[in-house]
Each structure stands twice: as structure tokens, then as C-alpha cells.
Amino acid sequence: xxxxxxxxxxxxxxxxxxxxxxxxxxxxxxxxxxxxxxxxxxxxxxxxxxxxxxxxxxxxxxxxxxxxxxxxxxxxxxxxxxxxxxxxxxxxxxxxxxxxxxxxxxxxxxxxxxxxxxxxxxxxxxxxxxxxxxxxxxxxxxxxxxxxxxxxxxxxxxxxxxxxxxxxxxxxxxxxxxxxxxxxxxxxxxxxxxxxxxxxxxxxxxxxxxxxxxxxxxxxxxxxxxxxxxxxxxxxxxxxxxxxxxxxxxxxxxxxxx
Amino acid sequence: xxxxxxxxxxxxxxxxxxxxxxxxxxxxxxxxxxxxxxxxxxxxxxxxxxxxxxxxxxxxxxxxxxxxxxxxxxxxxxxxxxxxxxxxxxxxxxxxxxxxxxxxxxxxxxxxxxxxxxxxxxxxxxxxxxxxxxxxxxxxxxxxxxxxxxxxxxxxxxxxxxxxxxxxxxxxxxxxxxxxxxxxxxxxxxxxxxxxxxxxxxxxxxxxxxxxxxxxxxxxxxxxxxxxxxxxxxxxxxxxxxxxxxxxxxxxxxxxxx
DNA sequence: CGACCTTTTGATTGGCGTCAAAATCTGTGG
DNA sequence: CCACAGATTTTGACGCCAATCAAAAGGTCG
Numbered sequence: 001x002x003x004x005x006x007x008x009x010x011x012x013x014x015x016x017x018x019x020x021x022x023x024x025x026x027x028x029x030x031x032x033x034x035x036x037x038x039x040x041x042x043x044x045x046x047x048x049x050x051x052x053x054x055x056x057x058x059x060x061x062x063x064x065x066x067x068x069x070x071x072x073x074x075x076x077x078x079x080x081x082x083x084x085x086x087x088x089x090x091x092x093x094x095x096x097x098x099x100x101x102x103x104x105x106x107x108x109x110x111x112x113x114x115x116x117x118x119x120x121x122x123x124x125x126x127x128x129x130x131x132x133x134x135x136x137x138x139x140x141x142x143x144x145x146x147x148x149x150x151x152x153x154x155x156x157x158x159x160x161x162x163x164x165x166x167x168x169x170x171x172x173x174x175x176x177x178x179x180x181x182x183x184x185x186x187x188x189x190x191x192x193x194x195x196x197x198x199x200x201x202x203x204x205x206x207x208x209x210x211x212x213x214x215x216x217x218x219x220x221x222x223x224x225x226x227x228x229x230x231x232x233x234x235x236x237x238x239x240x241x242x243x244x245x246x247x248x249x250x251x252x253x254x255x256x257x258x
Numbered sequence: 259x260x261x262x263x264x265x266x267x268x269x270x271x272x273x274x275x276x277x278x279x280x281x282x283x284x285x286x287x288x289x290x291x292x293x294x295x296x297x298x299x300x301x302x303x304x305x306x307x308x309x310x311x312x313x314x315x316x317x318x319x320x321x322x323x324x325x326x327x328x329x330x331x332x333x334x335x336x337x338x339x340x341x342x343x344x345x346x347x348x349x350x351x352x353x354x355x356x357x358x359x360x361x362x363x364x365x366x367x368x369x370x371x372x373x374x375x376x377x378x379x380x381x382x383x384x385x386x387x388x389x390x391x392x393x394x395x396x397x398x399x400x401x402x403x404x405x406x407x408x409x410x411x412x413x414x415x416x417x418x419x420x421x422x423x424x425x426x427x428x429x430x431x432x433x434x435x436x437x438x439x440x441x442x443x444x445x446x447x448x449x450x451x452x453x454x455x456x457x458x459x460x461x462x463x464x465x466x467x468x469x470x471x472x473x474x475x476x477x478x479x480x481x482x483x484x485x486x487x488x489x490x491x492x493x494x495x496x497x498x499x500x501x502x503x504x505x506x507x508x509x510x511x512x513x514x515x516x
Numbered sequence: 517c518g519a520c521c522t523t524t525t526g527a528t529t530g531g532c533g534t535c536a537a538a539a540t541c542t543g544t545g546g
Numbered sequence: 547c548c549a550c551a552g553a554t555t556t557t558g559a560c561g562c563c564a565a566t567c568a569a570a571a572g573g574t575c576g
Binding site: 076078079080081083084085087098099101102103105107108126127130131132133134135137138140141144145147148149151152154155156158159160161204205206207246249250251253257 | 384390402413418
């Protein structure tokens with residue numbers, strides 16, 4: 001992780017033209033009538049450059065976001081050792097900054113991986129908006145539950161899987177999430193997909209060092225299970241990889257409530 | 259972990275008399291008018307004996323529950339090694355069995371620690387009920403978000419903290435959660451509280467073996483930070499313990515949405 | 517009292533971390 | 547289009563935290 005890079009100041013964010021609200025997963029399932037309500041709630045759109053911080057753990061932060069395009073991540077940093085734990089990778093449709101702690105500050109940091117386009121919503125409008133739009137509230141329950149599932153999977157990896165199993169898992173999780181969440185991914189034939197995160201990111205997501213991640217990835221490549229270079233990853237043997245990871249696609253379904 | 263014990267058959271569950279719906283955190287904040295609706299939704303109450311399985315990963319399961327009293331846990335088991343990862347400790351007010359995978363089966367197992375009293379709700383009534391009761395949906399968003407926070411804290415512990423830091427964290431988390439969630443805990447003076455989980459449970463929650471947990475707990479005791487015996491734990495030096503754990507009470511707040 | 521948990525202790529091992537440095541890649545400015 | 551700086555990947559040597567294995571001691575409950 002390049003900490004300097006991700007600490008770029010937030011002022012590098014810029015507003016941009018209107019976004020198509022329908023694309024935001026929070027509102028995707030809204031009927032046309034309640035969409036007007038949602039339009040009124042949306043505040044503005046932001047473009048975040050690659051590897052830029054959006055907010056930091058401990059900050060007061062008055063907006064929450066949905067990802068329109070790009071990859072991001074949320075993380076915590078241990079104050080004694082400086083070690084980073086990535087809590088979730090963010091893809092189009094994901095929520096950022098929903099959670100606050102009791103004192104109203106952010107319990108984790110958030111940053112971009114690639115350029116990120118976000119739709120921003122003022123936090124103080126959130127609760128009234130949910131109360132007025134049951135469909136949105138139900139959708140939000142769905143999204144939060146999906147986030148629980150993703151986090152639990154990573155906890156299982158960090159706590160009880162070997163490095164090889166965990167890394168295989170992360171790769172498959174991201175492959176299926178990209179398929180679900182990235183509109184342009186339909187053009188990914190033959191199980192190859194854009195993979196903009198570093199080996200250090202992978203390690204920080206499941207509690208390993210970049211060095212060890214590198215050794216395991218090379219092992220997976222030498223076994224002919226995956227291939228990767230230039231931020232693009234190809235899964236060569238999905239069955240074998242899934243077996244190692246104890247993974248199945250059900251585990252990353254976006255909408256558990258249906 | 260005594261796997262035999264937790265695999266007791268589900269038939270040992272018994273129905274019991276009506277529970278006071280208001281006590282269930284899902285409905286705690288309901289106005290009187292929508293309470294009637296909620297009453298109609300509630301189905302029955304169950305008593306689960308200690309160390310008994312409620313449902314198993316991969317099962318079809320048509321109910322979800324809120325905890326009325328007692329301690330429980332949800333967990334996953336690695337099919338290759340049999341290792342268990344505890345995903346969450348369950349206390350009064352917590353949800354059980356909300357999540358299902360894409361195929362409609364449970365993505366994790368659930369079991370009791372102590373005797374557990376649950377309120378059961380039929381899953382197929384959930385979505386319509388949320389749609390008709392925006393207050394309940396908002397409350398549910400809150401609860402799911404709290405579960406995300408708890409899981410992220412454990413991920414941080416499993417991935418990036420030492421055994422000592424993680425164990426100190428778990429102890430403090432449970433101390434504050436019991437204060438918040440267990441009605442009778444007000445009688446806990448001097449930072450002592452009932453602590454019915456085993457050292458193996460602690461290890462399974464943060465990715466350690468029972469042997470190593472034992473060594474670290476003895477270390478914490480010899481340093482005068484905690485004392486424990488007979489399923490009761492006393493925090494002797496909360497400041498020092500919190501500093502080791504990088505813990506603060508904000509991290510376990512029950513209702514992030516306010 | 518007896519069976520089964522749970523905790524405790526010791527000896528040994530190993531997966532992954534740490535440290536260090538080289539090789540390769542990537543973006544940026546001249 | 548090249549050169550350079552910084553980021554990322556790769557490699558090797560070595561060390562340690564926690565796992566593993568084994569067994570005894572202490573608790574708990576029918």
C-alpha cells in the first residue's frame with residue numbers, strides 16, 4: 001500500500017455533471033413515483049482520482065455515497081503498528097460511509113483504487129428519507145445484509161483459512177462481484193477481468209504481508225490455476241480454485257432479501 | 259468447542275408461552291399503532307437448551323429469530339479441516355438467521371451458548387412486513403449496520419492484531435455489549451459480568467487455538483488486568499486493557515442510525 | 517462416582533512475518 | 547521518446563508467534 005498516495009487531500013475531489021440516479025443501486029428498484037423523492041435526496045456527484053482518500057477514521061463526515069463506477073476500499077489502521085486492515089472492496093452499487101460510531105465520527109477510512117465516480121447524499125436526510133420511502137429502506141436492509149455476508153466471508157478467511165485458501169477466495173469473490181456489479185464486465189469472456197488492486201491490498205484484506213501474498217500467487221500461477229499481469233487477472237481453472245477456496249458463487253449474492 | 263454438544267438435535271427446542279413483543283429489539287421503537295402489525299407477524303417463542311444447534315449451514319430454514327434472553331453464536335465450519343470460525347456472539351436483542359444465500363439456504367450455522375429464549379418469525383412474512391412498516395425497516399437497517407460494525411472489528415482483530423490485543427478486544431466488546439443488551443446487567447457493579455463462553459469460543463472468534471488463548475489469558479491475569487473463574491469475568495484495569503486492545507466503547511454502539 | 521468438558525502445561529514445529537535488496541513496472545516531465 | 551522517480555513485484559535469509567501434539571489437572575453435571 002502506498003500510504004502517501006492514498007493520503008492525497010480530499011480537495012482533489014471535484015463535482016461533475018448530473019449522474020443517472022437509476023444507476024445507483026440504492027434506487028435501482030424504485031418505482032417511478034418514489035424516484036422523484038429520491039432525486040430530491042441526491043445531492044451531488046464526485047469524481048475521486050485513483051488512490052485518494054475520501055474520508056478518514058475519526059473524521060466527522062456529513063455525506064454518504066454510492067459507487068457509480070470504479071473500485072474503492074474501506075479500511076482501518078492500527079494506531080500502534082500502522083498496519084492496515086481492508087474491510088471491504090467497493091464496486092459499483094456499493095455504499096460508502098453509511099456507518100458512523102456513537103459519537104458520529106467515521107469508524108473506518110475510505111479511499112479509491114481506480115478513479116471513482118460517487119453519488120453523494122447528505123447524512124442528515126438519510127433517516128427521514130428511509131422513513132418516507134419503505135422501498136428504499138428495504139433495499140437498504142438488503143445492501144447492509146450483503147455487506148455483513150462479505151465481511152463474514154473475509155473473517156472466515158483471515159481467521160481459519162490458509163494463505164492459499166484465502167487468496168483463492170478473494171480472487172473468486174472479486175471475479176463474481178465484478179460480474180454482478182460492473183456493467184461492462186459482460187465483455188469479459190474466458191474468465192479474465194480487470195483487477196486493479198495490488199498484492200499488498202490483497203494481503204491487507206485477509207491479514208497477510210505483501211511478500212507472502214506474492215509467494216502464494218506465484219504458486220497459484222505455477223499450478224496453472226490463474227494468470228495475471230498488468231492489472232488483469234485470468235482464472236484458468238475455476239473448479240480447482242473454487243475447491244481450494246471452499247467458494248461458491250452463492251456466497252457473494254447481492255440481494256439476500258430477494 | 260464441544261461439537262457433540264452443539265449438534266444436539268433441533269427437536270429439543272420447545273415452544274413456550276407468549277413473549278413480550280416489546281422486549282424484542284426489532285420492535286422496541288415501534289409506535290403503538292404499528293405494534294399491532296408486528297404482533298401479527300410474530301409467530302412463536304422457542305427455548306433452546308445450552309450448547310444446542312439452532313440451524314446448520316446449508317440448511318433450508320424458514321424462520322428468523324430475535325434473542326429474548328441468553329447467549330448464542332453463529333459460525334462457519336471449514337469443510338476440509340473442520341475448523342470453526344465464530345462470526346458473531348448473540349445477545350438479547352440480536353437477530354439470528356436473517357441472512358440466506360442466493361439459493362435460499364443458511365450461509366452459516368447458529369447455536370446456543372447458554373439457554374436461549376428466542377422469538378421466531380416466518381421468513382416469508384419478512385419482506386411484506388418491512389414494506390408495510392417503515393419504522394421496522396429503518397430499525398432493521400440499524401441492526402444490520404451494527405452487525406457490519408461488529409464483524410469488521412473482529413476482522414481487524416483476526417487480520418491485524420496480535421493474540422493479546424485481540425483477546426483484550428473481545429473481552430471489552432462483550433463487556434460493553436452485555437451492559438447495553440442484557441437488562442439485568444445493571445446489577446454488575448465493579449466491572450464483573452457473566453461470561454459463559456469458553457476459551458475455545460474466544461479462539462474461534464478471532465482465529466486462535468484454545469491453547470494459545472489460554473496462555474494469553476493467563477498473561478492478562480498475571481498482569482492484573484482481568485480476573486476470571488467459573489464463567490464470570492472481572493475487568494480489573496479497564497484503561498490498560500482498552501489501550502492494549504485499541505478499543506473504545508463507541509465501537510459497539512447498538513444503533514448507528516440513531 | 518464416573519464421563520465428559522474445559523483449562524492448563526510442556527515440548528516441538530511450521531506458516532508466515534520481517535528485513536533487505538534487486539528487478540520490474542508505471543506514470544510524468546523534459 | 548527517453549529518463550527518472552516512485553510504486554509494485556520478486557527473491558532470499560532468517561526469526562518468531564502461534565499451531566500442533568500430548569497429557570495431566572481441574573470442573574461440572576447427571
